[in-house]
Amino acid sequence: MATPVLHVSQLTKRFGDFTAVDGVSFEVKPGEILGLLGPNGAGKTTTIQMLLGLVTPSGGSICMFGLDLATHRETILQQVNFSSTYISMPQSLTVEENLWVVARLYGLSNIARRVHDIVKKLEMEDFRDKITRKLSSGQMTRLTLAKAFLTEPKILFLDEPTASLDPDIAHKIRALLKEERRSSGLSILYTSHNMREMEEMSDRIIFLQRGRIVAEGTAQEIAARFGKADLEEVFLKLARDSR
Numbered sequence: 460m461a462t463p464v465l466h467v468s469q470l471t472k473r474f475g476d477f478t479a480v481d482g483v484s485f486e487v488k489p490g491e492i493l494g495l496l497g498p499n500g501a502g503k504t505t506t507i508q509m510l511l512g513l514v515t516p517s518g519g520s521i522c523m524f525g526l527d528l529a530t531h532r533e534t535i536l537q538q539v540n541f542s543s544t545y546i547s548m549p550q551s552l553t554v555e556e557n558l559w560v561v562a563r564l565y566g567l568s569n570i571a572r573r574v575h576d577i578v579k580k581l582e583m584e585d586f587r588d589k590i591t592r593k594l595s596s597g598q599m600t601r602l603t604l605a606k607a608f609l610t611e612p613k614i615l616f617l618d619e620p621t622a623s624l625d626p627d628i629a630h631k632i633r634a635l636l637k638e639e640r641r642s643s644g645l646s647i648l649y650t651s652h653n654m655r656e657m658e659e660m661s662d663r664i665i666f667l668q669r670g671r672i673v674a675e676g677t678a679q680e681i682a683a684r685f686g687k688a689d690l691e692e693v694f695l696k697l698a699r700d701s702r
């Protein structure tokens with residue numbers, strides 16, 4: 460069996476006496492797409508922020524590529540990238556300038572070619588010279604995705620990557636994610652509130668509720684376990700039970 464790219468064990472985050480993530484354990488295998496699902500406030504973003512070393516866990520461990528994030532942070536993060544709405548980029552630079560900054564920070568070679576390719580892949584030609592501050596939210600999302608792809612990571616953490624995209628672009632992004640996984644064995648952990656997207660994209664899904672894993676498996680397995688027709692029905696049941 461392939462060594463997991465990511466291994467999370469008993470991960471916990473407390474904010475004061477509130478526990479946002481409560482003893483969560485899971486793995487992501489090479490080339491696997493894992494969906495992190497759960498109602499608002501379930502602990503998805505907090506989990507991703509811990510995986511990125513942006514939030515310090517209160518307990519548990521995170522290993523990537525067989526290394527412990529607590530002790531091999533720099534080596535690990537070179538091979539990881541992410542996109543989310545909380546990302547901030549220099550607002551007065553253009554889209555292309557921002558991609559150059561990221562490429563230089565990661566010490567990439569062939570920057571001009573890489574930037575050209577990613578701009579083309581994400582159909583960003585129309586706004587490549589726009590000042591970042593002036594981007595629409597969907598354009599900004601595409602810039603953060605471009606930033607994430609640019610460094611050719613081994614694992615991508617995507618926090619609601621398609622939330623502000625129009626259906627056409629969202630469709631293209633899903634196709635791109637699947638193609639990257641197929642061609643380069645990229646592993647992806649992502650969140651979404653779009654149940655159809657979860658069903659279409661995820662090899663496996665982890666359902667978080669109040670910081671705990673309450674269900675795990677393929678979309679079909681989870682639906683069957685709860686005696687529901689699809690993921691949306693499961694979501695409504697679990698979310699409503701918890702409120």
Ligand SMILES: Nc1ncnc2c1ncn2[C@@H]1O[C@H](COP(=O)(O)OP(=O)(O)OP(=O)(O)O)[C@@H](O)[C@H]1O
Pocket residue numbers: 474479497498499500501502503504505506
């Ligand atoms: N810095 C913080 N201080 C205190 N509480 C926090 C902090 N960050 C997050 N929380 C709390 O932790 C819980 C989990 O938040 P998180 O952002 O991880 O949820 P989420 O699953 O990503 O939700 P959403 O679907 O709304 O994005 C929430 O109750 C939130 O208020």
Ligand SMILES: [Mg+2]
Pocket residue numbers: 503504505618
């Ligand atoms: Mg969130």
